[in-house]
Amino acid sequence: MQVICLEEVAFYALIEQVVNRLKEKDTHAKEKWVSDEQAMDLLKIKSKTTLQKLRDEGKIRFSQPQKKVILYDRNSIETYLEKNARETF
Template identity: 75%
Template sequence: MQVICLEEVAFYSLLEQVVVRLKESQGEKEKWISDEEAMRILNITSKTTLQKFRDEGKIRYSQPQKKIILYDRESIEKFLEKNARNTF
């Protein structure tokens, strides 16, 4: 049997990473996401396109501070579902 020793800081860091991965795998997702995460979900690379979706009211957002804009994950998923096309 092998024994692994960790410093306290490293142990808690590892524990936090495990908790994050468990939340992701169990489907527990944050309601408000950053612009980078929104762009990843929408599969776009331009912040201008993201701003266009926001300005046209296609996706919900919140602006808690002047330079911080968060996006509603559920509205992005609804937007993608609404624009999905069925196969023949």
């Protein structure tokens, strides 16, 4: 087993760097608008047709900033999943 000794200043600098990196990753992971691939991953579906059906039925919110670009609202996907969750016995 190896023991690594750090001065107090170096230890707290290291902790601060780790916290900053975790915050950066968390910021990127929680973008409000997600692509179709990310939406399908969140919903655990593999079919773009199913994603389109959810969109067409108004079950999840979307935005179409350009003709071929459709983005999905992460909050509406999470709400949809929560709404369809079943309680255990």
